[in-house]
């Protein structure tokens with residue numbers, strides 16, 4: 062845990078203000094659960110070499126630290142939260158142990174066992190999951206649980222959460238508040254039970270208030286871009302639904318956290334699962350965008366006037382964004398790539414940059430062409446290795462949840 066008193070306050074009003082604190086998740090044993098039989102369902106396109114992924118992630122974290130960013134690791138926060146709060150322990154267990162899967166008999170047994178674990182052990186189970194083989198050996202349960210008898214040993218009694226790595230999606234900050242999202246796909250739904258615990262019970266977040274409390278419909282953080290003070294873009298596609306975008310917009314309006322929300326339709330396809338896979342901000346007035354869609358990207362504009370919400374029809378995203386942000390033009394860094402190179406680099410998260418400050422971004426080094434064009438446009442690019450990290454389809458932005466950025 063970072064113990065020194067921080068000289069910044071939690072919260073964020075932009076994508077590019079100087080980054081002061083971030084939450085990452087160092088990938089752990091949950092990645093070792095991936096097999097060729099479950100990787101599709103668990104939203105990985107291959108099986109990462111876990112030790113290497115951890116090294117790459119450590120380098121990412123070190124790069125951020127070397128730029129003055131406080132790095133909080135989700136696994137540590139979770140362990141500290143469980144150590145600190147009995148209620149957190151109970152809540153985390155309740156979200157992980159499913160009577161629907163295990164039956165009440167085995168579920169009660171398992172919950173009882175988990176209540177007795179040390180904080181780090183419980184944190185491990187909540188992230189890496191548990192197989193039937195790993196269930197505690199109690200002779201009575203062996204004899205009396207049909208569920209136990211009929212399940213195969215390597216099946217999951219508690220599912221692992223390999224996509225915790227992508228901390229962007231399970232929570233985000235807007236203004237001085239945090240929002241727990243509502244993840245769309247079964248493989249990720251339980252992630253928010255962990256971010257919820259951390260923000261509710263970890264002493265670092267005491268007093269922090271929530272945004273989007275209702276969580277009525279799917280909204281994922283990778284779809285949410287803080288374009289400028291009061292202006293938010295929300296991708297609508299495979300993950301965030303129209304209902305999610307509207308619910309989020311109305312809630313941000315009610316809380317005075319935004320005055321304009323741009324709902325941006327994106328293709329419902331694996332390669333474009335979030336808005337930040339095709340577009341991220343690299344400067345106060347500039348984005349890097351997947352060139353194959355730059356022309357066609359549109360937005361519906363939701364505005365709040367005196368507590369009345371209006372929705373206006375789709376128009377080019379770049380125009381709608383500039384108008385809402387009150388600038389002449391939103392610069393789209395022209396990567397000028399041919400469609401095939403552009404498609405390859407989009408797949409490898411070339412457009413998924415994390416800004417450390419206006420004009421300074423972190424990017425995967427494999428996106429040679431996109432990075433070169435960014436540099437040519439005056440953007441400083443700090444490169445990291447993502448050979449193994451990238452197999453889950455997420456780049457530096459996906460793998461980070463900014464907890465604090467300086468105001469612009």
Ligand SMILES: NC(=[NH2+])NCCC[C@H](N)C(=O)O
Pocket residue numbers: 103104105224227229230249282283284334335337338453454455456458459
């Ligand atoms: N913000 C993002 N683009 N996150 C990437 C998430 C990747 C993850 N495997 C998923 O499919 O959900």
